[in-house]
Amino acid sequence: MTTTPPSPPPRDDGPLFRPEALAARVGTLTGPALSIGPVGARVWTALVVALALAVLGVLIWGQHTRKERVTGVLQARSGVSTLVAPGTGVLMRLPVKEGQTVRAGDVLAEIHQTQHSDLGDALSQVEVSLRERQQALRTEAARRHDSLQARLSGLDERTSHLRQSARSLQTELQLQAQQQAVAERLLEQMRPLRDDRIVSELQFAQQLQLVTQHASRQQELRRQSTQMQAELAQVQTDRQHLLADEAAQSALRQRDALTLHAEQAQRRREQVMLLRAPVNGTVTNLRLAEGQTVAGGATVLSVVPAASPLEAVLRVPSTAMGFLRPGQTVRLAYDAFPYQRFGQHRGQITAIPLADVPASELGGNRQDTRAVFLVHVALERDTVVAYGQALPLRSGHTLVADIEIERRALWRWLFDPLFAFTGRL
Structure with a gap:
């Protein structure tokens, strides 16, 4: 009889702990596991395209500006006296x-x-000598004036006497003419009486002699009147010559006086x-x-004109003059007001010189051997806002200016060697 062996007890293959408990315990030190995958080609392509477009945009629309930094000073537009x-x-x-x-x-x-x-103050001695010369001129002028008046008085008296005598002669001449006319009429009346033997020849001859005497006396009076007129004319000529000579002498004295006055003014100017x-x-x-x-030629003081606005005068080297133009904007930074705290200020170029300034006029020890041009810039405003208040700028303030020499697109700047090679810069 076959005996059947006993069957083994059933096996339990399940986990000792629940999956949820195990999952909670996993990765407490290193964290949960990550699932990392490669970036896709589309992302890389989009990134590269965006970067290329950005670079292309910068090259097309971006600009390169070349600037020149120069020094300058503020001064009145009309100039400081x-x-x-x-x-x-x-x-x-x-x-x-x-x-x-x-x-x-x-x-x-x-x-x-x-x-x-050795005799004292030389200028004072010269001043005393000049005053003595001036007094001598005045004394001589007074003496000559008195002498002239005396001579003129004599000539005037003589002229008056001659004129009175001329009037007397003229009156006597008229009387003689009247007497001669009467005697001639009587002579004419005696002619028929002489023919009739009523008047003797002796009486007729006496009347004729009387007429002749009257005619001779008139002739003598006319001669005396002519001589008197000539003498009167000579007196008038002497008087005119005297006045002319005195005028010439007066002009000489006036010239000497003016010369002396000018010398006094010169001495006074040299002294004071x-x-x-x-x-x-x-x-x-x-x-x-x-x-x-004070040494001669030394500066004592200066006067800033009241109605003259301020302007900046920049010392621009010759290498930066090629592209400057009137109306161009310039940025200014005043040394008295640092731009780091108070900012920069605007100005516009108003005048560009055609010639440079000699190095001897610039002064100082210039290490830069380039030629310098003085460019004038009008200020946008003549004050600086500092700590809430507007402070005025003053003539003599030094400054630094940034001048925009050239502005070009970046792509032209990059390809400048090619343009230079082809001659189309």
Whole structure:
């Protein structure tokens, strides 16, 4: 009899823990697993195309600007009037101060010049000598005037006497003419009486002699009248000659007086030199004080015109002059107001010179050997806003300016060598 072996107990193949518990325990230290796949070709293509379009846009619409940075200074458009000492002397009076408003013709400074010799102050001695010469001229003029008046009085008296005598002669001549006419009529009446033997020959001859005497007397009176008229004319001529000679002498004395006056003015100017304001404006740049010695040609002060606006004068080198034009915008930065804090300011070019400025007029030790042109720029405004208030700019402020020399598209700038090679820059 076959015995059937007992069957083994059934096996339990299930997990010891639930899947949810196991999943919660997995990746607690390193995190869950990531599924990373490669970027698609479309994304790369879109990125490259976008980058290429951006670069192409920059090349087409982008611009390259070449600038030149130059220095300059502010000054009045009408120019600052600088007063210099005409000669060496001592500044005795300075009635103005910095920033004072003056009018044209006002005395701004008085400079005295002194020269000494072994006899004392040479200028004072010359002044005394000139005054003595002037007094001598006045004395001589007075003496000659008295002499002229005396001679003229004599000539006038003689003229009056001659005229009176001429009138007497003229009256006597008229009487003689009347007497002659009467005697001639009587003679004519005696002629028929003589023929009738009523009047003797002796009486007729006596009457004829009387007529002849009257005619002779008239002739003598006419001769005397002619001589008297000639003498009167000679007196008048002498009087005119005397006046003409006195006028010539007076002109010579006046010339000497003017020469002496000019010499006195020259000496006075050399001794006391006055500096006057040439225009209405403001005093600035005072360099001296009263009592100091001033050398001839030294600057004493300056006057900024009142009605003249400020402008910037830029020292532009010759290499940057090719593309400048009037009306071009310039950016200005004043040294007194740093642009990092107060920004830059605008201006427009108003005048471009045709010739450069000699190096001797620029002054200083210039290491840059390029020729320099002085370009004038009109300011957009003559104030700077700082800390909430508008501060005025002043003549003499130094500045730095950025001038746009050339602006070109980037693609032209990149291909400049090719354009230069083909001659089509």
